[in-house]
Amino acid sequence: xxxxxxxxxxxxxxxxxxxxxxxxxxxxxxxxxxxxxxxxxxxxxxxxxxxxxxxxxxxxxxxxxxxxxxxxxxxxxxxxxxxxxxxxxxxxxxxxxxxxxxxxxxxxxxxxxxxxxxxxxxxxxxxxxxxxxxxxxxxxxxxxxxxxxxxxxxxxxxxxxxxxxxxxxxxxxxxxxxxxxxxxxxxxxxxxxxxxxxxxxxxxxxxxxxxxxxxxxxxxxxxxxxxxxxxxxxxxxxxxxxxxxxxxxxxxxxxxxxxxxxxxxxxxxxxxxxxxxxxxxxxxx
Amino acid sequence: xxxxxxxxxxxxxxxxxxxxxxxxxxxxxxxxxxxxxxxxxxxxxxxxxxxxxxxxxxxxxxxxxxxxxxxxxxxxxxxxxxxxxxxxxxxxxxxxxxxxxxxxxxxxxxxxxxxxxxxxxxxxxxxxxxxxxxxxxxxxxxxxxxxxxxxxxxxxxxxxxxxxxxxxxxxxxxxxxxxxxxxxxxxxxxxxxxxxxxxxxxxxxxxxxxxxxxxxxxxxxxxxxxxxxxxxxxxxxxxxxxxxxxxxxxxxxxxxxxxxxxxxxxxxxxxxxxxxx
Numbered sequence: 001x002x003x004x005x006x007x008x009x010x011x012x013x014x015x016x017x018x019x020x021x022x023x024x025x026x027x028x029x030x031x032x033x034x035x036x037x038x039x040x041x042x043x044x045x046x047x048x049x050x051x052x053x054x055x056x057x058x059x060x061x062x063x064x065x066x067x068x069x070x071x072x073x074x075x076x077x078x079x080x081x082x083x084x085x086x087x088x089x090x091x092x093x094x095x096x097x098x099x100x101x102x103x104x105x106x107x108x109x110x111x112x113x114x115x116x117x118x119x120x121x122x123x124x125x126x127x128x129x130x131x132x133x134x135x136x137x138x139x140x141x142x143x144x145x146x147x148x149x150x151x152x153x154x155x156x157x158x159x160x161x162x163x164x165x166x167x168x169x170x171x172x173x174x175x176x177x178x179x180x181x182x183x184x185x186x187x188x189x190x191x192x193x194x195x196x197x198x199x200x201x202x203x204x205x206x207x208x209x210x211x212x213x214x215x216x217x218x219x220x221x222x223x224x225x226x227x228x229x230x231x232x233x234x235x236x237x238x239x240x241x242x243x244x245x246x247x248x249x250x251x252x253x254x255x256x257x258x259x260x261x262x263x264x265x266x267x268x269x270x271x272x273x274x275x276x277x278x279x280x281x282x283x284x285x
Numbered sequence: 286x287x288x289x290x291x292x293x294x295x296x297x298x299x300x301x302x303x304x305x306x307x308x309x310x311x312x313x314x315x316x317x318x319x320x321x322x323x324x325x326x327x328x329x330x331x332x333x334x335x336x337x338x339x340x341x342x343x344x345x346x347x348x349x350x351x352x353x354x355x356x357x358x359x360x361x362x363x364x365x366x367x368x369x370x371x372x373x374x375x376x377x378x379x380x381x382x383x384x385x386x387x388x389x390x391x392x393x394x395x396x397x398x399x400x401x402x403x404x405x406x407x408x409x410x411x412x413x414x415x416x417x418x419x420x421x422x423x424x425x426x427x428x429x430x431x432x433x434x435x436x437x438x439x440x441x442x443x444x445x446x447x448x449x450x451x452x453x454x455x456x457x458x459x460x461x462x463x464x465x466x467x468x469x470x471x472x473x474x475x476x477x478x479x480x481x482x483x484x485x486x487x488x489x490x491x492x493x494x495x496x497x498x499x500x501x502x503x504x505x506x507x508x509x510x511x512x513x514x515x516x517x518x519x520x521x522x523x524x525x526x527x528x529x530x531x532x533x534x535x536x537x538x539x540x541x542x543x544x545x546x547x548x549x550x551x552x553x554x555x556x557x558x559x560x561x562x
Contacts (some may be wrong), residue, residue, distance in 0.1 A: 188561075189561040189562070192561045192562075193558060193561060193562040194522075195522075196521065196522030196523045196557070196558050197522075199524075201523070244473075245469060245470050245473025245474065245549060245550065246473045246474075246476075246478070246547055246549055247473065247474055248547060251547045255546065258544040258545070259545070259548075262539050262544070267535035267536075267538075268535070268536070268555075269532065270485075270523060270525065270528045270532050270555055270556070270557045271536070271554065271555055271556075272523060272558040272561070273522060273554070273556075273558040273559075273560065273561020273562065274553065274554045274561070276548075276551065276553060277548065277550075277551045278548055279547070279548075279550075279551075281469055281470065281473050283550060284466045284469055284470055284549075285470065285550075
């Protein structure tokens with residue numbers, strides 16, 4: 001048997017369809033647009049409403065429309081669907097609508113997530129449940145809602161879970177967030193082992209701080225500079241940069257999106273179970 | 286040349302065949318000019334044939350057919366002086382150096398009791414010290430540029446896991462991770478990135494040879510490639526016995542590109558799920 005005779009291609013040629021959660025802004029929007037540039041149709045899912053206990057600005061329906069407009073401007077196709085990742089039935093509806101529009105899903109970006117910057121003694125049961133429900137259970141719901149259709153289609157596929165450097169490196173003031181993100185690594189590794197026979201790859205991206213509204217707002221500056229009354233970006237930028245051997249304060253959403261696009265591409269057909277930091281060196285610093 | 290690496294010069298060690306050739310060709314396709322270094326000789330401790338001058342010429346012709354330049358240098362990565370001369374002269378002729386892929390390496394396996402000290406030494410000398418020599422010779426040129434990207438070829442089995450009978454190989458490949466991480470910290474402030482790729486079994490002469498077949502199928506008198514497919518597939522979550530050199534090259538090409546501009550200090554497995562289980 002010649003090696004070239006072996007059918008080893010786990011990818012799908014053409015007709016890719018991705019479901020992206022947290023798609024109305026920040027990293028999720030970047031993923032949608034970047035995947036569209038590679039010819040992947042996008043089902044853009046977002047809650048599009050503010051959240052109790054989450055103090056920074058959440059995207060709205062106009063933002064989700066803007067994501068779809070940017071996908072189309074990139075030459076791609078997309079639909080926006082408003083649902084909460086805590087709502088498994090709502091995600092099921094999103095999957096059905098997406099499959100009806102574009103065909104079987106073969107790429108899933110479980111990206112929706114929230115953070116609270118709180119000392120452990122100030123995290124109450126509602127805070128804990130909110131962060132775990134959205135980040136961890138929401139990721140599980142997203143995969144749970146899409147996996148049967150991926151397996152039934154029999155075309156293989158690629159799941160990318162957005163975790164964080166906080167999953168892997170002790171970072172004060174975000175115990176529930178770190179716990180949720182570390183759990184995602186276990187989820188990804190287990191699913192990589194379990195879904196390999198279906199030719200479905202499961203990987204994590206682990207960004208450091210990213211230039212989005214989750215990070216760059218007054219409350220975050222205050223958490224990093226409790227010594228100041230009304231700190232601004234200028235008061236924290238050097239602190240952010242000091243954690244990165246590459247000297248940058250944060251990475252951009254496109255930097256994470258490039259890794260996502262690579263992981264779901266045929267170039268990474270044998271990459272599964274990996275955790276790929278996009279962290280300017282934060283994990284080794 | 287056009288492409289995302291147009292105008293850049295890449296040093297690739299172990300370039301005569303296998304992964305090194307695939308890396309050279311892939312980087313060339315994306316626009317880079319290549320400096321290819323290889324020993325082009327057999328090694329004392331290995332059970333498979335070494336690369337030849339003809340192999341290095343084949344890489345050269347494949348790279349040149351793409352339209353990139355290929356500067357071939359026969360040098361032993363264990364010989365720092367020879368490596369420094371090769372790298373400095375080639376980079377000067379190529380207009381500098383932007384990318385280093387420290388890929389040269391050897392493999393073998395034996396239980397501790399049966400492993401000669403010479404096998405240990407040669408493994409550490411080639412895989413670990415050879416990589417250090419490669420970086421010692423080339424990083425000053427990257428620093429001159431004020432930017433650059435280094436990728437070190439570690440291993441999934443040897444650098445992330447550590448199965449039996451690979452004490453020397455696993456030590457060398459784990460050592461590369463320490464080297465990578467320390468240098469990523471050291472060189473990051475100067476704008477240089479340093480990462481490792483960790484391939485699983487790759488379809489190259491290093492792996493697919495009679496010694497491997499006999500190691501995995503001692504029950505057979507004259508085992509061949511077909512006789513080890515099931516054993517190798519069992520390592521992986523994906524149903525493949527091994528990956529292709531092009532799969533490793535694709536990962537290297539991503540890491541050295543500007544798409545990975547803020548990725549440093551990472552271990553990227555290309556291993557069909559081996560290290561996650």
